[in-house]
Amino acid sequence: MSSGKNGKARVRVFVDYSNFARRWESVTKSSPHENFKWDAFPGVILDHLARMDHVSAELEMRAIKIYASVKPFDESHPENEEESLVKQWLKDRGEEGLFKKWLQDDLDQLPGYTVDISMQINDPVACSDCGHSADHFVERGVDTKIAIDLLALATRDLYDIGVLVSEDSDLVPSTKCVQDVLDKHIVHLGFAPKKRIKESKKDVSRKDELRASSWGHLLLDDMLPALLR
Amino acid sequence: MDWIRSGRARTHDVVRVRVFLDHWEFARSCQKSLAELKGRKITLADERKAQSEAESVRWDKLARALMGRLDMMEYIADAPKEMRAVDVYASVSPKNDGSENPLRTWLREHLDRLPGFNVHQSERTYDPPEVCRNPVCGVKITPEVEKGLKTRVACDILSWAVEDLYDVGVLVMDDPELIPSIMCVQEVLDKQIVHVGLKRNGEKVRSAAWGHVLLEDILPDIFPEEEWRQLYLSRASS
Numbered sequence: 001m002s003s004g005k006n007g008k009a010r011v012r013v014f015v016d017y018s019n020f021a022r023r024w025e026s027v028t029k030s031s032p033h034e035n036f037k038w039d040a041f042p043g044v045i046l047d048h049l050a051r052m053d054h055v056s057a058e059l060e061m062r063a064i065k066i067y068a069s070v071k072p073f074d075e076s077h078p079e080n081e082e083e084s085l086v087k088q089w090l091k092d093r094g095e096e097g098l099f100k101k102w103l104q105d106d107l108d109q110l111p112g113y114t115v116d117i118s119m120q121i122n123d124p125v126a127c128s129d130c131g132h133s134a135d136h137f138v139e140r141g142v143d144t145k146i147a148i149d150l151l152a153l154a155t156r157d158l159y160d161i162g163v164l165v166s167e168d169s170d171l172v173p174s175t176k177c178v179q180d181v182l183d184k185h186i187v188h189l190g191f192a193p194k195k196r197i198k199e200s201k202k203d204v205s206r207k208d209e210l211r212a213s214s215w216g217h218l219l220l221d222d223m224l225p226a227l228l229r
Numbered sequence: 230m231d232w233i234r235s236g237r238a239r240t241h242d243v244v245r246v247r248v249f250l251d252h253w254e255f256a257r258s259c260q261k262s263l264a265e266l267k268g269r270k271i272t273l274a275d276e277r278k279a280q281s282e283a284e285s286v287r288w289d290k291l292a293r294a295l296m297g298r299l300d301m302m303e304y305i306a307d308a309p310k311e312m313r314a315v316d317v318y319a320s321v322s323p324k325n326d327g328s329e330n331p332l333r334t335w336l337r338e339h340l341d342r343l344p345g346f347n348v349h350q351s352e353r354t355y356d357p358p359e360v361c362r363n364p365v366c367g368v369k370i371t372p373e374v375e376k377g378l379k380t381r382v383a384c385d386i387l388s389w390a391v392e393d394l395y396d397v398g399v400l401v402m403d404d405p406e407l408i409p410s411i412m413c414v415q416e417v418l419d420k421q422i423v424h425v426g427l428k429r430n431g432e433k434v435r436s437a438a439w440g441h442v443l444l445e446d447i448l449p450d451i452f453p454e455e456e457w458r459q460l461y462l463s464r465a466s467s
Binding site for chain 1: 273356359360361362363365366368370372374376377379380381383384385387388391392405406407409410413417418
């Protein structure tokens with residue numbers, strides 16, 4: 001394994017926040033901005049990596065990048081709207097505003113952490129029954145940003161081990177590329193796969209694709225005692 | 230060779246061109262252009278048929294039409310060029326009623342077999358249902374979304390540049406998601422990206438790209454019907 005100037009293997013962590021939060025919440029029944037020990041996270045990762053086969057014991061954490069997205073919240077108060085719509089506006093603004101504030105003022109301030117916030121986009125879907133539409137908020141560009149950072153940072157030789165916290169199979173091509181072309185190691189970090197009753201085999205294998213294509217993997221289940229607040 | 234950088238001229242004899250095309254977006258742009266010429270409005274039902282309608286485009290002429298435009302671009306006009314590949318990223322509807330089978334077959338057995346064409350087919354997925362805004366209707370609508378296509382394109386643009394497999398990348402898609410990869414291949418890997426799109430779409434990508442070609446200028450060369458071609462050219466000149 002190649003390494004940095006001081007002979008230590010350089011580690012960078014890439015976290016797809018919404019993907020991770022969904023899974024964390026389903027396991028711990030609370031969102032990671034409430035019960036996750038973010039300050040302990042880098043140390044726990046290094047600790048588990050050092051115990052992996054073929055990984056140098058000399059490791060150095062370079063950065064943890066969090067890719068998050070928030071719904072656009074309108075600062076202007078809706079006028080002449082029904083009471084229910086105003087209530088919804090206040091609720092949305094409150095939740096998304098607080099979440100964005102936590103990302104910027106708390107998480108981003110921790111040593112080594114960088115938070116990249118994207119705004120979700122409303123891509124309304126047309127109703128074929130009445131011609132009206134329904135709001136449909138989508139994350140735009142989060143996966144692409146992770147894929148590009150994985151590749152661009154590897155191209156500039158800025159890490160040796162990339163720890164990827166996501167279950168999104170969209171990241172498989174970039175994972176394979178940094179491993180096969182740029183000779184870096186990607187370690188997948190996530191919960192052990194759990195087949196739900198309604199889930200097809202195809203869905204399960206798709207979720208597991210990223211873990212399978214990564215050079216190695218770590219289980220969040222093993223880290224739970226050290227990371228749960 | 231009269232080329233932008235003398236260093237590159239020594240490395241390669243020709244400028245290697247690679248095209249990255251989003252089939253769904255391209256089909257809708259063609260449909261929109263044709264509808265404007267005809268003076269008709271596009272309905273939701275029309276939009277769903279855009280990809281099948283695009284089967285009638287002269288795909289075999291596309292590479293030549295693009296190369297013709299690159300030959301007119303400042304700085305690279307005089308450099309000898311070679312088309313390496315046209316990568317078509319096509320997402321198809323996940324409906325399993327068989328209605329999408331002809332399109333899937335056409336992509337696989339016709340388009341992919343044209344010289345230089347590689348078709349990367351993927352299935353769109355369904356997002357969780359949303360409720361119609363109209364309180365009287367209240368129907369649940371299931372949005373159909375492309376899954377992983379843009380990430381795949383971004384990865385290919387970057388990884389093939391890392392492997393030095395092209396010099397000029399022609400990007401036929403308007404999604405601003407691709408801007409980070411465009412900036413990276415241009416600034417870090419010293420490649421040129423040329424954006425191709427309709428005049429009123431894709432301003433952000435056009436600004437980020439090194440150069441651009443308007444799709445309107447290429448459409449007459451790839452429109453199938455002579456009548457439409459003439460109509461298009463006469464409208465464009467007026």
